Structure formats: structure tokens, C-alpha cells
Amino acid sequence: MRKEILDTSTLDSDGLKKIDAYIDNLSGNKEEQLIHVLHHAQQIFGYLPKNLQWYIAKQLDMPSAKVNGVVTFYSLFSEEPRGKYTVSVCMGTACFVKGAEKVLDRILELTDSQKGKMSDDGLFTVQDVRCIGACGLAPVVTINEKVYGNVKINEVDDIIRRYKRGEKHAS
């Protein structure tokens, strides 16, 4: 695994330059800004692969284990690649009591994926999320930025199909 981690040639070099620049611009204790650096890196690369985490550790002059400890602590950081569409099913109390779990199960079935793992076609990553503060619309599903409120189980097929179709037209 050592080789795989030390090899940063698989990472986009412009992206790495952006991270370098971001780190250079930080003032004060840079280690303290680790979470911000990780957010920034995830924005650029979409996720935080191991070699990227090692790279960040090196640039911040800190152990990779510490970086990895932070990445795996916070649920917004992903070590896995993510699908083109991130489908988030709100599992807040309001949504839960209105059947969000069934909605989630149905979406997983339709996208043929497992929770948190990208579907084989690279289109979807389906996840459950904590309350997003739109309880009036429970149950709520978001697909990237788009919010679907009052989602009924029989509407799910239609919504997912639209995204699948959209992809076909696009390519």
C-alpha cells in the first residue's frame, strides 16, 4: 500500500497546485486549518483519496495518521469517489416519522447501489443525512442542490428515472 499512497501522479497536478496555493495563503498555525484545507481539497477533487491525504499531510508537515483520523471522524469527508448525483435522504425525526427509511431503501434499489458507495454506473451516491432543517417538507430528498419535498414512495421511481435518462441524453 505504501507505494500507492506515495504516488501522487494519479492526482490532477493543477488541483494539487491549487491546494499548495491555498496552504501557502494560510496565516498562523497551518495545522489548525486542516479541516478547511480538507474541505477545499474535497471541493477540487470530489473526494479525499489516500494519496491526496498523504499529500496534504506532507504539505502541512504533520503525520498522515492524524489527517486520516480527522477525515474519518467527520461525516462530510469522503474517502470514496462520489457519483455524479449525490442523493441525500433526510433522516431527521420529522422525515423519519414520515417514512424516509422506505424512501431510502427504494432509492438504493433503483440506483442499484449501497449506502454511501458510488453506483457502478458512476451516476449516484446515495446516503442518509441528518436533519437538513426543512421539516415542513418531510420526507425530504435532495439530489445535488435540488430539493424534493413531501416525497411519496411511488414518486421515487419517476425522480430517479429522470436522472438516469438525463445522463443518457447528455452523453
Next chain:
Amino acid sequence: MRVESLDALKKWKDNIPSPDTKTIRILACAGTSCLSSDSDLIIERLKEQIEKHSLDTKVELVRTGCVRLCGQGPLLLMEPEEITYVKVHLDDVDEIVEKHLLNGETVERLLYTDPKRNEIIKAAKNMDFYKKQKRIALLNCGSIDPWNIEHYVQNDGYEALATVLAENSPQDVVDIIKESGLRGRGGGGFSTGMKWGFTLQEKSDEKYMICNADEGDPGAFMDRSIIEGDPHALIEAMVIGGYATGAKEGLIYIRAEYATSIEPLRKAIEDAREYGFLGENIFNSGFDFDLEIKLGAGAFVCGEETALIHSMEGQRGEPSTKPPFPSQKGYRGKPSTVNNVETLANIPVILRKGAKWFSSIGTEESKGTKVFALAGNVRNIGLVEVPMGTTFREIVFEIGGGHPDGKDIKAIQIGGPSGGVITEEYFDTPIDYDSLDSIGAMMGSGGMIVMDEDSDMVEIAKFYLDFTQDESCGKCTPCRIGTKRMYEILERLTNMEGDPDDLERLRTLGENIQSSSLCGLGQSAPNPVLSTMEYFAEEYEAYAYRTKKTKYSVDPEKCIGCTKCKRVCPTDCISGDVRQAHTIDESECIACGACYDVCPKDAIIKP
């Protein structure tokens, strides 16, 4: 333009044209709920239409923060009459422009209908939902444009800060806040004035003022609404807090999930700097203070103040043992004050109106108001700010309008994963920190979920435990392994695989986790279970003794034999001829509830 004194501030305020110079002011809610129902598109469309009809001089369109009646969004408030349009669609915009703006007519079909009396109510202030509310923390939310500093100044913004810096010593400010009786709105309810006093008395060259905006309780969104709807109030409070405690730097720790909240806040910070409300020598007082935003990354436990501090330091958000308290050793090991958003939002108002005024509101030990996020099986879903001492019944039945279908309300869950349930017999309890504590619940951040007769309290307790065991940082033993074991017992019970001994096991384990966990999250994690065990013991026993009915059945008295249920049943386990009472084969029933949802006569009996 730097504002150098209170006089200059007032002069500026007087020169801002008042809203009534235009005939119509539209307050368009852009809170999270409304945004997710396309309120941004509606606002865009309104803007186009206003321009198209050259109404710019006559109509002012204000994009506001949360107007609170989230269940009825998107909302438009038309001033000066305060005519309120609810559930507005993009398609409705042209009609609103045509009728309301151009012809002065009201679009009747978009008005709110009071479900109880079945009457149309034109103005928000006449709705039951708003009548009993009193706004302090949410004072400007939904009434001003959060992106526009002038709106805040127009509503007396930054006057408290200017006055404090000119007239009060830090100790004075601490004393005023103490006298006001303000207690922390995010958790245990500790006296804010005392907290500030502790940091003030610490001798240190560096101190920090920290705002906890890591609102993580499922079902609570008041902090988010304040940040989005009235960011300058938060900034003003932070500067005052910095002055009172001796901190020159302030940090706002905000959960990264709230990306849309961050933008207005960033803009507000920039504006505040430009006008000299942040930065060096604020109001020529010699006091320097600036603010920085720190992002979280998705961890509920970071709402605990020591965990939050570690997270701000770029580490895993694990709590550490107290003492030392943050006021002694906080961010970067320096004395720090941590207050949550709602607590801080009260500060400028208290200083403007006085401690006496504030302490006249509320109960003996809990002063002021509290914001609740009302949700679940209740008609009016949204944010509710009421004086402390308001009863559950008032909130749920008067403000909330009761159950949407008139079903019985079985319990109210308050305080999220740290809280407990309130049952009917306590609905008339005046809500304050101590009364909640005495009935085994907790204010928490103020999530209030209404549960009707169909709710399964064991399942709900399991839901909360799943949450806490997933969000446990894993540092201390009772929380790391104990909450997992509690969850496993609950799972065993709800799978009908438990036994009566599990109940005692669950209770003992819960009590020991409460007493021996390291931080507040762990100590309160068993609350949802222990409180439901106390009030709904029979539901637990039904699982433990495996007498719980899990399958659906048909009430032959009510069934009219319409066959709707038969047609939707995914396992074809419903039989019966047309116009004959149907029956469900329980051995095949998977309890999906599809029949229950389609039955027009309430003839399906839920397990």
C-alpha cells in the same frame, strides 16, 4: 464609511429612507424551507415582473430570512396591510403582480385558511400561529433583508454596541447580562452572565469569544434561521461579548451543512468591517475585535463546547474532561467563552431594552423567550418563539393548530437526542429549564416533535439511539460501547427477539451511561429511552413479552369493500369480494402500510 460614534450611527439611521416611502413592500421568505420550494425562483420572477411593469418606485422587494410558518411556504408578506400569501408557486407570481401590485386586489386563493374555524385569514399577525409568539431572538428574522446592513441599522442595529463601548465597563456588561437572567439556549441552561464573568476574571493576554453555530439536533433549525435572517445581530452580540470578556478575537463555528447560511454571514462580516463595527478601534473606543468563520465537517458531538474547540483547532472533535472549563483553558489553551447563536441573538436586545425589561418576561428562574422548532404530526410546522412559561398545550394546540387530521397527540419529544418525551398529563406544564428537568426532559436546543397515537415509542427511542451511537465520538467507554449495546437491545426488542430481562438491562445500562459518560452527549444519550420507558412502559413490555401486534387488520364494521387496499397490497394478502368486508392474511402481511394509506374509511387497523 466608518461609523465613529453613536451619534453618527443615529444620523445614518435617520437618513435611510423609511420603507413607507414606497407603497408596497414585499417580504419574500428565503428561509431554508421556502428556498427548497423554489422561493428563489419566485423572488427572481417577481423582480423581473416589477421591472417589466416599472413598479420599482412603488414596490420594494425584500428577500428575508425565515418567516417561521415553514409548513405553509413559500410565503410572501405584502406590506403595509401584511397580507400573507402562502404556498405560493412560481406560476402564481404573474397573478400576484397583476392583481395585487397593479390593481390593488388581493389574490384570495393564496390566502391562509384557518383549519380549525375554516376561515380565511389575510394578515399573518391574525393567524393563531403568530398571535402568541413574542420575538426577541428572532426579532428581525423575516422582517429585514439580511444582506443589507442598512435594514439592521434601521432597526436600531449596533446601537447597543455603540452605547456599551461608550458607557460601560466590561464588568458592567457582565452584570447587566447576569441581571437579565439570560441562560444558555443550546443545552444545560447555564447563566450567560456568569459564564462571561468567569472568562472576564481570567488573566490572559489572549482570549476568545466563540459562537457555537453547530446546530445539530435533528428537527432544530432556529440558529440557522437567525444566521440567515439576522446575521448582524449575531455579529453585534459577538463584539459585545468580546468586549465583556476581554477577547479581541471571535470565532463562529458553523456546521458545513449550512452552506447557504454562511454566505449572508460572510457578507455581513465584510459590511460590518467596512463600517467599523469590526476591526480596530470600534466606535473610537480603543476596543479591537474581529471575527473569523470556522467550518465544521459533520459531527453532532461538536456541539459540545470542548469538542467544538478541538474541532476549531483542526482536530477530531472529541470532548475533553471538564474542568478545565473553556473559560479557563479553551481555544488554543486560552480562556474562551462559548455561546450558542440563539443565546447571543438576545444580547443586543437586552442591552437596548434593559435587563429589567428582559427579566420581566418568562418565569421565576427562566427569563426571556425560547425558540422552538415545531414539527411532526402538527398542523403548523415552523419556528415558534414564545415567552418562557408558555405551556406545551399552547404551543402545540394554539400555535401549532393541533393534529392535522384531528388524531390524538400522544407525546411531544423535546430536546432531540438528548431530551425526552412529554405526555398528555404534562401538556399544561409551563415550559422552562427547571420544569423540563423535573419531568425527565431537557430544553436542548428546542426541537419539538409532536407524535400522534400511531407513533411507536420504542421505534422512536431506537431512532434516537441509532443517532447518538452513530454520532458518539468513541472516546469514552460508556458512550462508545454502551449506546451501541442499548441500540442492540432495542433492535432485539423491536425484532421480537428480546426477552423481559432486556428491560431491566436497558434501564440499568442507561442509568450508568448517564452517570459515567465523559460529556453531555453521552450523559444525555439514554434520555430518549429512559423517558419513553417511564411513560410508555406497556409499549416496551409488548415487545419484551412478544405480545406486540405487528400485522395490519381490517375493521369489518368500517370496511365497505371498495377493494382499494386489495389492489395496492404488494403481497396479495388481502381477500374479500366487492362490497364485502375484506380480511388480511397476517401470515403474509409485511406491514408496509400501503392498505392503511389508501383506505378511505379508516377501516384498516394499524398494529
Next chain:
Amino acid sequence: MKLIDKMINCTVNGMEITVEKGTSVLDAAAKAGVHIPTLCHLNLHDLNAVNQSANCRVCVVEDDNSGRLVPSCSQEVYDGMKIETDSMKAVMGRRTSLELLLSNHPQDCLTCVKNLDCELQSLAHEMNIKEIHYQGEKMQHPIDTTSQAIHKDPNKCIMCRRCITMCNDVQTVGVLSPLKRGFDVVVATAFHMDMGDTSCTYCGQCVSVCPTGALAEMDASSKVWKRLNNPKKHVIVQVAPAVRVALGEEFGYDPGEISTGKVVSALRRLGFDTVFDTNFGADLTIVEEAKELVDRIEKDGPLPMLTSCCPAWVQFIEQQFPELLDVPSTCKSPQSMVGSLAKTYYAEQNNIDPEDITMVSIMPCIAKKAEAAREELSVEGHYNVDYVLTTRELARMIKEAAIDFNTLRDGTFDQLLGESTGAAAIFGTTGGVIEAASRTAYEMVTGKELKQVDFKDLRGIDGIREATIEMNGTKLRIGIAHELGNARKLLEEIRDGKSHFDAIEIMACPGGCIGGGGQPYHHGDSNILKKRAESIYKIDLGTELRKSHENPMVKKVYKDFLGSPGSKRAKDLLHTTYSAKERI
């Protein structure tokens, strides 16, 4: 402040006591003669290694004023505090936490490496746990046996985090961190990398503080047994200086008891063909190192010269300061020197094919296992050392063979590599290597006899120490660091050009080799380390010859075989090279 202002009153189980302000509940209770069980707590405060994170919750006691449970390890006593260590609430809280830990622990105590030396096991006994009320899912992580040195079984981890304190705060190596959260939290390497792939120095301090069997040495005893049972193999063993002052603890002797003679006899009883002394290698190292130092001083550098006996420290500099690889001495460690000569000089003298020689070292150290596997430390395809056993592994082998250690007669080391001076003995403690080197360098530089051999300025327990030694008008400026975090400070000074030292001794472990990761467990008692160090100096004082270059066998080896210190042959056999390694 007057003493009276610093004192506060409290009660422990009803007994009134007066303690100094800032005293922990745990210490206050101890003062009252009340024992409170602890688990995650580790306090080697004089060595700067303190784990006080209050996470296991086993030490909770009731504060009678508030009715709340507080962790006694980290809670300070306040005036008027009423501590109840045996209230029902406290007992239940402790018991529940312990039961929960046990519910997530493999119950394979009988075959566990820590059987009867495990703090979790002792607590379960102490708290009378006969039933675990909360059963459920257990952790399931792969066991890591990929490194030469450290065996890691995360399923036995109780998340006390002592190892993390040692690895991150004390050693500043940072290979271990908690990953994930909640029930899934695990102490692991970055990305769950194999230990062998990380920047681990194998100092073994994580192992030496682990309360359970989650971290242990990679046991080489079965391989050694195999060689011992192979009549074709000539199995040689050597014993490091710090082993003889610690092994006795495993057999009921007081800490620091010197058992050199019994160790030798035990090794013979185990079937080793020849028993050499690593101390011989230490003397040889000093002669080579002193020569190198004198050369580097005369040739203007590079200075400072750093000692190179400690393998964890060598790993550390290769990974953390790759730009400074010209500062360590090129001398091999004593174990490698003995191994190197055993397979050349000794083999030649006794007509044994080096191929048939198995060299086994008994070391206080886990990193020596990884050192033995370094390719740089081989001659003509033969590793200098084949197997390394720690003090603990040797003790287990002696017990396994049912050798009654206590009644063994004293044996003596074999020649040719069995003679040593007092200078070699002190290699086992912090400051010892540089003191030994100073004794020899002094005479090399001045040509005069050194009368006062005790350089007391170099001794002690402070993490970083410095001293100056006068040699014919030139001043030799010496720095000493033990624990890698302290070494890092000195190295940063060298890197930044701020160093003012000529020679620096670095040992990775607290107190030096006597506190090595392979020594009998100290269970958080730093007095044990002090006793071992005292004995080391006692051995030195009791030895007739106390300067390495006076070792007659060392002289003989140079005369018969190596030529002079620093000769071509000495360079080939006794010196090594270093290479930079990427830090992960």
C-alpha cells in the same frame, strides 16, 4: 504563596485529609490509603509521558456534594470536596464500564501474550466480574503482523490511548491515531496501512504501555527454538547491557536486581552453543565511534556527531530528517558489531562456516528486531543478527523450559566476544554511551590518562541535557536526549543551524534502553526505571576496567583481525550507511 494557602481539605470515604491544591482525586485517595482502580491512566510525569484523558471511566468516584461521578485521574480536589469511592453509584459506574469493555473483547485470555500481565484481566478479577450482562457485536479488525517488530491486534484494544500519547506526544512519530468514531473507532495507522509500511520507528513504547494484548512484540521464540533444536546450527546468543538489570523482575526479583550470571546460565540451559556479551560490542563501538569523533573534529566536521546505537532513533532520522543523514556516526550498533564479528572473526578462528551460525540477540528493545532485518547490516549475504528476542520473550522461554531461574548458579560469558568494561555497561541508560565515548575520546585526544572516569554531569533523567568536557584546552560540547520528542528538538536546532554541540547522544526510549519497549512491563511505575539505571551504574563501578579501549579482547580483535580503529576492515565490518525514507 504560603504553604497554608496551598492546602485544601477534603474527605475520602469520610476520612478527613489535607492535600495540596491541584492534587487529583486519585492521589488524594492514595494519600488516605484508598485504592481506586484505573485503566487508561498513565502517569510517568518525570518522563513527561502522561495519559490523563479520562476516557475509560473505570476510575470514576462520586462527588458527594453534587452526587455526580467524576474521573478521579483528572479531577482535581476542591476545598470541601466529599469523595466517595465506594458508593453504589461509583461501583456500578465502574463496573458497567468494565463490563462494556469486556463485552467488546476477545475472551482468549489463556492463549493471549498478556495472560497474567494484563491490566484489563487484573481489573476484571479485582472487580469480581463473573458475568457480562451486555453482550453484542464485537470489533473485527485484521491482526497486523507485517512489521518485523510489532504485533498489533486491534480487537484487544480498549481505546485507552496510552499508545497514542506515547507515539504522538512523547515520541512525536505520529504513526498511530484513532480512526473513525463511535463504536467503529479504532487505533490504527493512516489508512489502515500495514505497520511495516508506515514510518514506525518500532521503538515499542506503545507496546510498553499497552494495558492489554493489543500491542505486543512479534514473538521470535518459536523460530529460535527451531534453530536450537537443529544440531547442524551453531547457535550463538548475545545479551544487551539493559537486560541483566531487568530480567529478574520476571522471576520475582526487585526492580534493578543484577542477574548477569544467572542470565548466562539460563541461556546455556536453553541450549545456546555460545554465549557472548553485547557489552563487548559496546566497547568496540566506543573505540570506533571515538575515533570517528576525533577525526570529525580534526577534519572540521560534519559536527555534531550523533550516536547511532539506537535503531528506533536511526529509523526516526531517516524518515523525519532525511536532510541530516550525514550527522549520525556510521558505526553499527553493538549488537550488529558482535554479530558481524561472530560470523567472520569467530567463525574463522573456530573453523565454522558462517552459513551454519545463527546469531540471536537478547535485547531490551523491539526496534532491534527491525534493525536485524536491515540489509545494510549484513556481510556477504549473512545478516549480522538472525533473531532478536526481547527481555520478555527470553523470560517466557526460560519459564517454558521450566528452568528455575532463582536457583541457577552464575555463569560467565564465552570468549572471544564475552569480555567487557564498565563503560560498556552504562550503554543501557541515557547518557551512558556518550559518557563511555568521552572516557575513550579524552585519552585519544589528550594522550593522558583519565583519572576521574565518572562524568556525573552527563547523568540524570531530564529529557534534554548538556555538558562541556575539557580536553587539552579544547572543549567538547555534549548534548543528550532521550525520547524522540526531545531528539526532534535537538535535530531541529541542527537543521536550523542553531546547534552548538560537538557530540550528541540520542536514545529513543524513556531513560534509555533500561526503559526499552521489550523490557518487563513497568505498568506506569517510573521508579522501576530509576532502579534499573542505578544498577547499571553499580555494574560500571564494580568493574575493574572502565574504559572501552582498555578491554583486552577489544585490543586482541584489533591486533588479530581488524588492524586499527577506522581501518578498511573495520569500516567494512563495523560501519553502515543510512538512506532517506519518505514519511507517511
